[in-house]
Amino acid sequence: MSHSARIWPLLVAAAALPAAPAANAQLNPFSILGEVVTTAMDVRTRDEAKNDIAISTSASKRLLDDPRAEWTSVTILIFAQHVVLAGAVKNDEARRIAQEVVNDDPRIRSFANELVVIRKKGDEGSFIDDKTIDTKINASLTATEGIASVNMRWKTVNGNVVLMGVARSREEADFTIAKIREVEGVKRVKSRLRVVPKS
Numbered sequence: 001m002s003h004s005a006r007i008w009p010l011l012v013a014a015a016a017l018p019a020a021p022a023a024n025a026q027l028n029p030f031s032i033l034g035e036v037v038t039t040a041m042d043v044r045t046r047d048e049a050k051n052d053i054a055i056s057t058s059a060s061k062r063l064l065d066d067p068r069a070e071w072t073s074v075t076i077l078i079f080a081q082h083v084v085l086a087g088a089v090k091n092d093e094a095r096r097i098a099q100e101v102v103n104d105d106p107r108i109r110s111f112a113n114e115l116v117v118i119r120k121k122g123d124e125g126s127f128i129d130d131k132t133i134d135t136k137i138n139a140s141l142t143a144t145e146g147i148a149s150v151n152m153r154w155k156t157v158n159g160n161v162v163l164m165g166v167a168r169s170r171e172e173a174d175f176t177i178a179k180i181r182e183v184e185g186v187k188r189v190k191s192r193l194r195v196v197p198k199s
Contacts, residue, residue, distance in 0.1 A: 070094040077153040079165040086155035086162040088124040125158030159187035
């Protein structure tokens with residue numbers, strides 16, 4: 001199996017699936033119940049959930065197959081067929097190519113490019129520090145009543161968080177942003193949350 005064949009499913013998993021539960025949830029005997037509750041809170045239709053996986057899989061493969069594309073630090077955040085690119089790339093051309101490659105899918109309803117261009121040393125952040133922040137955000141939002149984090153995706157680059165997905169009210173959106181800002185290491189939150197009230 002080639003190196004890229006081993007890597008791209010990881011990119012897909014990170015982009016298409018809900019944010020992972022806190023590590024200790026894996027040891028929780030009631031985690032199956034938690035998954036049932038989480039699934040029930042997902043506001044996507046079955047078709048939207050299936051399309052999210054298909055869009056992410058296809059986009060990740062196109063990034064890997066295109067020799068121009070810088071794919072190792074690009075994260076595809078997707079929810080209900082709305083896509084946000086996050087991560088850090090070496091230059092403006094790499095940012096443009098990633099957008100061109102990923103956005104080439106008629107199933108995508110909206111697209112935003114939040115890729116950071118590395119202008120100086122340190123702009124890319126620390127993978128370990130940023131991953132730690134992502135994990136802390138997950139733990140905070142998952143534990144907070146009034147926030148359905150299953151409907152949200154996020155990515156941290158150098159302490160700057162890109163947030164996307166769906167909130168059911170402006171209050172939930174504002175509360176979510178406030179909770180993320182409380183997480184140690186977070187410098188800024190760029191919200192791409194869509195407010196979709198319950199019907």
